[in-house]
Amino acid sequence: MAISDVLITAVVGILVVFTVLVVLMCAIKVMALVFEKLGKPEKKAEAAGAEAPKADLPSAPGSCGELTLKNVSDRDAAMIMAIVADKLETPLNELRFISIKEVEEN
Numbered sequence: 001m002a003i004s005d006v007l008i009t010a011v012v013g014i015l016v017v018f019t020v021l022v023v024l025m026c027a028i029k030v031m032a033l034v035f036e037k038l039g040k041p042e043k044k045a046e047a048a049g050a051e052a053p054k055a056d057l058p059s060a061p062g063s064c065g066e067l068t069l070k071n072v073s074d075r076d077a078a079m080i081m082a083i084v085a086d087k088l089e090t091p092l093n094e095l096r097f098i099s100i101k102e103v104e105e106n
Helices: 002-051 074-086
Strands: 068-070 097-103
Touching: 002 068
Parallel strands: 068 097
Antiparallel strands: none
8 A cells, every 4th residue: 555545544534533523422412402401390390399498398317406596597507517517527417506696796
C-alpha cells in the first residue's frame, strides 16, 4: 500500500468514529428529553406533597421529642445541630435537642 492509501484509510476511519459518536450524542439527548417529559408529572406531585402541613408528617427515624425554636429559623437550627453533632463526633440521630434560642448581645 502506498502512503496515500494509508492516509485515506486513516481519515475515513476517523470520520466513521466521529460520526458514530455524534449519532450516539444525539440519541442520548433525545432520550434525556423523553425522560424529562415523562418525569415532570411526578415532580408536580412531589411539589404538591411538599406543601402539606408539617403536622401531618411522621417523625423521622431516630428522632426523639419536640424541638422548640425561639427567634431562630429552621435553616439556622439545622446548621447549629449539624455543627454540634460534628464537634461532639456523634451521629445527629443520637442527640436530643429540646430548644434552640437566639441570644442577643447588648
